[in-house]
Amino acid sequence: xxxxxxxxxxxxxxxxxxxxxxxxxxxxxxxxxxxxxxxxxxxxxxxxxxxxxxxxxxxxxxxxxxxxxxxxxxxxxxxxxxxxxxxxxxxxxxxxxxxxxxxxxxxxxxxxxxxxxxxxxxxxxxxxxxxxxxxxxxxxxxxxxxxxxxxxxxxxxxxxxxxxxxxxxxxxxxxxxxxxxxxxxxxxxxxxxxxxxxxxxxx
Amino acid sequence: xxxxxxxxxxxxxxxxxxxxxxxxxxxxxxxxxxxxxxxxxxxxxxxxxxxxxxxxxxxxxxxxxxxxxxxxxxxxxxxxxxxxxxxxxxxxxxxxxxxxxxxx
Numbered sequence: 001x002x003x004x005x006x007x008x009x010x011x012x013x014x015x016x017x018x019x020x021x022x023x024x025x026x027x028x029x030x031x032x033x034x035x036x037x038x039x040x041x042x043x044x045x046x047x048x049x050x051x052x053x054x055x056x057x058x059x060x061x062x063x064x065x066x067x068x069x070x071x072x073x074x075x076x077x078x079x080x081x082x083x084x085x086x087x088x089x090x091x092x093x094x095x096x097x098x099x100x101x102x103x104x105x106x107x108x109x110x111x112x113x114x115x116x117x118x119x120x121x122x123x124x125x126x127x128x129x130x131x132x133x134x135x136x137x138x139x140x141x142x143x144x145x146x147x148x149x150x151x152x153x154x155x156x157x158x159x160x161x162x163x164x165x166x167x168x169x170x171x172x173x174x175x176x177x178x179x180x181x182x183x184x185x186x187x188x189x190x191x192x193x194x195x196x197x198x199x200x201x202x203x
Numbered sequence: 204x205x206x207x208x209x210x211x212x213x214x215x216x217x218x219x220x221x222x223x224x225x226x227x228x229x230x231x232x233x234x235x236x237x238x239x240x241x242x243x244x245x246x247x248x249x250x251x252x253x254x255x256x257x258x259x260x261x262x263x264x265x266x267x268x269x270x271x272x273x274x275x276x277x278x279x280x281x282x283x284x285x286x287x288x289x290x291x292x293x294x295x296x297x298x299x300x301x302x303x304x305x306x307x
Contacts, residue, residue, distance in 0.1 A: 047298060
């Protein structure tokens with residue numbers, strides 16, 4: 001499915017058609033809207049931080065070792081995803097696929113740990129219905145977890161397309177955009193790490 | 204940081220230094236935030252100010268080292284993402300201000 005458009009050989013493949021450039025720009029506009037979505041969820045969480053209705057508090061629940069490992073998994077996956085984009089720019093299909101697979105395995109480890117954490121909380125009697133604090137917590141962190149899970153499925157489909165069609169202007173654009181999305185999820189996690197976990201332990 | 208707007212100048216040749224430096228910076232910033240919050244015993248306010256500053260640095264590391272923000276439509280992309288941050292800060296800071304100080 002090639003778009004009959006002039007290909008500019010002087011720029012990376014993903015930007016080489018006007019179509020590709022516009023889609024990448026459009027994705028940045030989408031990320032602007034995602035920031036606003038997460039801002040509303042962060043607000044809800046921070047306002048209800050101490051509204052625990054007699055249920056478990058942040059200090060009771062949060063486990064430093066657990067969320068630290070989750071953070072390092074996601075930071076490392078952001079790095080390996082950056083290397084995948086680097087391999088894309090070099091036109092190295094094998095390298096691109098390998099680094100994308102490493103990235104999504106790290107992402108899967110992150111999602112697995114998060115599910116474990118949620119199950120553990122529920123067993124301690126901290127469900128989404130327990131208090132306003134926990135509703136805010138599960139919605140915010142869960143929305144991020146859903147984004148990471150979607151990113152994993154998206155990355156798998158990009159890997160399939162790259163291995164079938166090789167690196168051309170369409171697959172390059174898709175691999176590049178899924179990379180930006182993945183780094184963005186890392187940015188959101190940095191704020192969850194700071195505003196949810198560390199703040200929950202400090203305030 | 205010195206990456207120019209034509210995108211293909213340096214990023215796909217040789218060793219991916221900007222990514223490695225970005226990764227090391229993100230690890231250092233995270234460990235620093237953990238240390239400040241868990242072992243330093245500052246007042247709650249100064250702890251919060253410091254870890255929020257570290258988080259903001261972390262965002263710039265990701266945007267500039269990994270996300271290729273300044274390439275191609277850079278000026279428009281920065282506008283779009285800055286508007287997102289503007290609305291985000293207005294929503295978070297405004298809501299906390301109103302709810303915490305009982306102005307509603």
